[in-house]
Amino acid sequence: MSGPILLPGATGANGDGQPTTLGVMGGGQLGRMFVHAAQAMGYFTVVLDPDVISPAGLVSHYHIQTGYLDDQGLVQLMQRCAAVTTEFENVPAGALVTLGAARPTAPSADAVAIAQDRIKEKAHLARSGVPVAPYAVIESAADLASVTDNLLPGILKTARLGYDGKGQVRVRTREELAAAWEVLKNVPCVLEKMLPLAAECSVIVARGWNGVCVHFAPQLNLHRQGILAVTQAYEGNMPLAQANQAVAASKEIANELHYVGVLCVEFFVLAEGSPERAALGPLVVNEMAPRPHNSGHYTLDACDQSQFDLQVRTLTGLPLVQPRQHSAAVMLNLLGDLWVDGVTPCWDKVLALPGVHLHLYGKLSANKGRKMGHLTVTAATADEANATALQASRLLGIEAF
Numbered sequence: 001m002s003g004p005i006l007l008p009g010a011t012g013a014n015g016d017g018q019p020t021t022l023g024v025m026g027g028g029q030l031g032r033m034f035v036h037a038a039q040a041m042g043y044f045t046v047v048l049d050p051d052v053i054s055p056a057g058l059v060s061h062y063h064i065q066t067g068y069l070d071d072q073g074l075v076q077l078m079q080r081c082a083a084v085t086t087e088f089e090n091v092p093a094g095a096l097v098t099l100g101a102a103r104p105t106a107p108s109a110d111a112v113a114i115a116q117d118r119i120k121e122k123a124h125l126a127r128s129g130v131p132v133a134p135y136a137v138i139e140s141a142a143d144l145a146s147v148t149d150n151l152l153p154g155i156l157k158t159a160r161l162g163y164d165g166k167g168q169v170r171v172r173t174r175e176e177l178a179a180a181w182e183v184l185k186n187v188p189c190v191l192e193k194m195l196p197l198a199a200e201c202s203v204i205v206a207r208g209w210n211g212v213c214v215h216f217a218p219q220l221n222l223h224r225q226g227i228l229a230v231t232q233a234y235e236g237n238m239p240l241a242q243a244n245q246a247v248a249a250s251k252e253i254a255n256e257l258h259y260v261g262v263l264c265v266e267f268f269v270l271a272e273g274s275p276e277r278a279a280l281g282p283l284v285v286n287e288m289a290p291r292p293h294n295s296g297h298y299t300l301d302a303c304d305q306s307q308f309d310l311q312v313r314t315l316t317g318l319p320l321v322q323p324r325q326h327s328a329a330v331m332l333n334l335l336g337d338l339w340v341d342g343v344t345p346c347w348d349k350v351l352a353l354p355g356v357h358l359h360l361y362g363k364l365s366a367n368k369g370r371k372m373g374h375l376t377v378t379a380a381t382a383d384e385a386n387a388t389a390l391q392a393s394r395l396l397g398i399e400a401f
Contacts, residue, residue: 003209003260004104005317006082008042019044021061022315023081023103025068025095027054029361029371030292031087033300035060037308043316046080048073055362056087068095078102085261085315089115089290090161106209106260106315107290114257115290118159118190125288128256130249131280133268134193144181147174151193156180159188168226170194195284196271201238203250204296206262206310206320213254214310214322216303218246219295221266222401227333227369230389230401231295233302234328234382242269242282253288262311264293294333294371301357301376302329327355327378330389334373338396339366350392355379 006020022038024031027049035045035056046062047054057063062080066073069092077084083104086096089112096109114120125132136147138156156177158167169180171191181189200221207213220237222230250265257263266286270277296307305323313320338345350356360373375392379385393400 003106003317004083006043007316007318020316021046021081022312023048023077023084023099024056024060024087025049025077025084025091025099026087027051027056027063028087029055029363029373031056032059032361033297033306033308034085034087034292034311037306038312041309041312043312046077048077053364058362068092074098083315085311086112087291104209104315107263108258108260111257111259111261112290115288116160118157118287119188121287122190124256125253125285128249128253130253131284133195133280133284133286136191137188138181138191139188144178147177147191151191152177153194154191155194156184157190157192158184159190166226193276195268195276196274197268198271199238199269200266200286201246201269201283202264202266202293202295203246204262204264204293204299204307205247205250205254206307206314207251207254207259208314208320209260209317211255212320213251214320215247215250216296216299216307216323217325218243218267219298221295224399225369227335227371228294229333229399231298231331232329232382232386233298233325233331234385236382238269245281245283249283249285253285259290261290261314262292262296262307264289264291264296266295294374295331297359297374298329298331298376298378299323299325300359302327302378328380328382328385330377330385332375332377332389332392332396332398333371334360334375334396335368336366336370336372337368338398339372340397342366345396349395350375353377353388353391355385355388356392 021044023046027047032055045060047056047060048064064073064076084099093109093113099105153172156169171177171180201218203218205215220232265288267283292307299306303323303325355378357376377385377389
């Protein structure tokens with residue numbers, strides 16, 4: 001597969017003398033951080049997002065305020081930019097088909113369409129030869145009736161539009177399964193067997209148009225109510241053999257997709273001594289995200305290249321160099337819950353701690369469960385990073401980890 005080589009500062013696609021412009025579909029915090037990375041390298045940026053106060057739109061050179069399938073908006077985006085990426089997986093794949101016919105687009109519509117649909121995703125993972133939790137597809141009453149008992153207790157997940165714990169219901173019995181499918185309005189779903197877990201981790205890879213693939217070391221993740229709460233990123237956060245297995249599986253998934261861009265693969269680490277671990281191995285794939293990922297935000301402060309730098313490089317065809325992590329890191333998600341009664345958290349006290357980096361996303365309303373920013377703690381050792389992160393947690397009223 002070949003793609004463009006779009007040099008920083010080069011004349012734009014329209015020959016107007018402006019620097020090369022990169023487009024991003026979606027205006028959230030991931031788009032905002034991509035825009036910052038692209039601008040630091042000398043690119044202009046254009047964001048397509050319907051929200052007039054979208055975090056990425058507020059900092060981009062251009063903001064096209066239309067829906068993702070709006071014909072005029074897509075035409076404007078193609079006129080403005082030389083290549084297009086995405087910042088969330090629920091951008092309509094049809095829009096990416098339209099864009100991909102006129103401009104280099106990474107990730108591709110095909111890759112995004114697979115990640116948007118858990119049924120297609122499971123089939124792709126099977127082709128890649130990586131283990132997944134035992135599951136069943138439920139698209140009809142007959143499918144529901146044929147579910148085998150060994151899949152219960154399980155988690156019923158909608159095939160589409162599920163993220164941060166949304167569109168998921170835990171079920172223990174057939175009666176609960178039937179009720180949950182009714183609650184989810186009988187849409188296509190996947191029932192996954194609930195496995196005994198020791199931990200969760202993720203791997204972020206970046207693959208270029210030429211097939212070169214680089215990666216960050218696996219991150220250890222803690223979720224609360226389905227939302228990422230803490231990421232620990234340092235040597236020794238998991239056994240080396242498991243870390244190597246996770247990296248190899250993630251690269252295999254990316255290669256099987258002929259993926260271009262930044263891809264995050266999330267894994268479950270199975271509990272020692274469980275029959276599932278004996279049958280499947282220590283790791284099973286949970287899901288993949290065709291974009292930079294919340295668990296990779298620490299790379300902004302702890303690595304010589306961030307995941308967003310690699311997103312720029314993959315899109316533009318610039319060389320991919322294996323990133324290096326120079327500091328142990330712990331990341332804390334900052335949710336809207338911290339703004340109690342609208343009062344701003346005590347950033348002054350938190351920023352008095354060593355190695356603390358505050359990133360706020362420019363969102364104007366702090367709703368419960370909404371990702372408002374993140375805090376990264378960097379240190380020379382894992383113990384120091386964890387100790388400081390726990391101090392920050394206490395100051396902010398975040399549950400200890």
